[in-house]
Amino acid sequence: MTVAPRRWLARLAATAGLLVTVVALLIAPATPASAHAVLQSSSPAASSVVPSGPAEVVLTFSESVRKVPGKIRVIAPDGSRADRGEPSFDDAAVTIPVDPAGERGTYLVSFRVISADSHPVSGAFTYSVGAPSTPPVDSGDDSRANPVVGNAVKVARFLGYAGLVLLVGPALVLAALWPRRLPRRGPARLAWTGLGVVAVATLADLWLQVPYTAGGGIFEVTGEGFGSVFGSAFGAAHLVRLGLLAAAAFLLRPLLTRPSGRTDAIILAVLGGAALLTWPLAGHPAASPAPAVSVVVDAVHLGSMAVWLGGLLMLAGFLLRQADERELGAILPIWSRWAALAVSALLLAGTVQALIEVATFDALVNTTYGRLLLAKIGLFALVIAVAAYSRQLVRRRTAAQRPVPVRRAVLVELVVTVVVLGLSATLVQTTPARTAVAESSGTQAGLFSTTLSSPLFSLQVELDPAERGNNSMHLYAYGKDDNQPLPVVEWRATAALPSAGIEPIEVPLLPLTDNHAYGDVSLPAAGDWQLKITARTSDIDQATVTATVPIR
Template identity: 90%
Template sequence: MTVAPRRWFARLAAAAGLLVTVVALLIAPATSASAHAVLESSSPAASSIVPSGPSEVVLTFSESVRKVPGKIRIIAPDGARADRGEPSFAGGVVTIPVDPAGGRGTYLVSFRVISADSHPVSGAFTYSVGAPSTPPVDSGSDSRANPVVGTAVKVARFLGYAGLVLLVGPALVLAALWPRRLSRRGPTRLAWTGLGLVAVATLADLWLQVPYTAGGGLFDVTGEGFGSVFGSAFGAAHLVRLGLLAASVFLLRPLLARPTGRADAIILAVLGGATLLTWPLAGHPAASPAPAVSVVVDAVHLGSMAVWLGGLLMLAGFLLRQADERELSAILPIWSRWAALAVSALLLAGTVQALIEVATPQALFDTTYGRLLLAKIALFALVIAVAAYSRQLVRRRVAAQRPAPVRRAVWVELAVTVVVLGLSATLVQTTPARTAVAGPSSTEAGLFSTRLSSPLYEMQVEVSPAQRGNNSVHLYAYGKDNLPLPVVEWKATAALPSAGIEPIDVPLLPLTDNHAYGDISLPAAGDWQLKITARTTDIDQATVTATVPIR
């Protein structure tokens, strides 16, 4: 194999590796607590026993939430609907009217709402009137999250970021750095491809938001669902983005074809800045403790990324291959200063973002969001080191005479930043660390949590509050690939051999295909043996046992 084919093979292998990495990031399974708002309290409280039927059930969330039509239900012990009329929403407080004349026994409250950052929040709990009974089954409500839709949302986010890079880089370089003698055809095609990707990703976001918030499949969309999305801040931001993209076309066309006037360039820059604001207005920053600061900082972060990565793409793909030494001597010092400014803005904006979204140093290590952010910082540090090497070559005026070392360094920067884009697409779908730690900690809430293994599945077991009296049990089944595993039938018993207490059946209610919930009263303290049997097919089942310390 000659040198040239070897180089192309190495580049192809590197590209394939990057693609696998990005896809792995995009399809990484969400944790069991993937909502971006948390249910802080309820009245009646979860698993509580009240002497008489309440006239309303009140849910209090950590941030403002909106309605998902038909997804808040209260089921009476006999299986009938106990809620009366539509729930009312006031910020993070949801009030559900209930028939107070309902019978004694256990009631099931299931909910799915939309948090202020446009992400769905779903869950269920029970309370009992008079005395507990077998929990009812809500056969008319399905709050499961469709994994195909979840993955499609991440892919759409990634394509939107990639399109922004492909659009900003060529537009900026063609407007200010492109040599007149070189053909503009390649960069122009790249810019139109980027604009098309942003538009397609925006339309995909609008479509996917309907099943994403309602809990359906890719084509489970309704007029009511679209009306709800278009009437939200998320929908408004995306519609404004489409309008701004359409307006930009008329100014972008002459700029890509030939050098344009300063007035047109300024107007186009203003439209671009306004377009950048639509991303944070539709996500986490709009729901942060300091929304004005978060929105501006996130837009600066996104714009700096597009300038830096888009400029690198233009260098590697066009200028370092086509420009001569005299042209590179003029272009590279200017680009080096631009890149330094973009990187400085990235670092500053990223620091402010981290302080707002992470809140505490411990959350960096204790939350999925924090760990993803640490990985992004580590990759970014690698990119900074490579960029510093390139800048030294430019300062020594070596790059214009021998562009090959700079080209290699630029490709390394591009390769790593592609993975950073994948991490960013996953981060915007991950619960912010400030929210993940907003609820009571496991120690404070008395939550017992463990992961059990069997030949068929991995079982996540959560018992709360792990004290004498009423306890709630949540079971989550996962396959060996760590993806949610559908369970056909659940069985569970609890026993305390040291006190001579024989196994007690735990009534279980399947909430989704891999998640079951139950209530049980544990009368004594000690190490209870919780035995769970999950049947995954007509013939395949396995049993695992957890030792649960009850105080």
């Protein structure tokens, strides 16, 4: 077969792959914008006491969520399952059928769902029927986050970025800057390695997403779990990426072995641009407040990073070692302009990303996401300084005669930028700053609940809303051995804030039942308040317990 028919065959195969990708995109499930959904309310409310058992428990999240098979449970006071049948999902609301004829006492609701940005959201709360009791334990809950899986996901993300760099750098330089006299075998091997690494990382992402969302070990996967992943936007984006990689492979071979035609380069660029979009479509950007902007900006950010770092890799590994003075004199000025354009795109895209994902200065400095972003900005500033030094060498026309300083500067850029890629891989697995702030603000003020023990009794203490100002206090006493309601003859309670010099404040308590007392107390300042509660159960038996309550 001649060269021309081979090229047309490669173009036909690439076009077919692109068409398959477009079809996959069209049939991919549409997902409304959201990110790291937060449980906003429930019915019955968390820590509430209802007179009779409900027929259903309703969870309402801040955004739309998807099901993780078998990971939503309602546990009765005796430890048995109180939920009946499968929960139903309606956008942000999850309805769990419950046996209304269950026993009196405290019920545990545990849940694990998937937010629109593909990350799992889990939690638990209790409610009581009739009167509180010792909360049950969900002994069947095996959905705890596995640290091995979490770290493996970050490694897979990093390998995907690294493979993209190894692929883009050689392809770009061989297409536009590579001297004809130099052999292409080394860069070609690097590009094929990059293609393979991206493919393996994509497959690893798909595999790991099953235990990551469902909980469990790295090999604890099921067919139902895979079906859930493949049916999600995350799975569709990764399958599309694999199709685009397969299509690009047909056009990559002639490009890596000899100078390619303009048509092949354009098709390859289109495939590459479409593949870049699959990264943000499977993560935070697709679930941001402005998804269209975030997806495009993140793709530009990732593509600019791949061009810059991939070009640096080609300079350090091949061109500065193999090209002669005349060739370097022609290549370096062109690369310098490319690098400046890539850096400008990185800065612009990074700024827009930060404004969307962080939004406030408080979120920037007080969240893990914000602090990681600050570290990334600091390292990026260092890389910019080194790149500026390299650009000055090129402008002075000394780099071609003395490439050693440029080579050293490029190596520094490479090392620091690899660290930046590692931070990026961690960032995509971290709760966005805007969501973390919303979560923390939602949990700072709310019900405080704890169980205290003494030799005579077990005491459940609830303080609502656990913030400055007026608070309601509920006290429930139970037998130490049988966990049955324990009658209390007399209640006494005080609240003090030693750090602010506030002496103990007497809390007037009103007995509502034999074992339940209620009182109102005004807490004028924020801090760690010390509660001291005394319960007398007979003429001679009494005990005192203490608790530290954080008031915001």
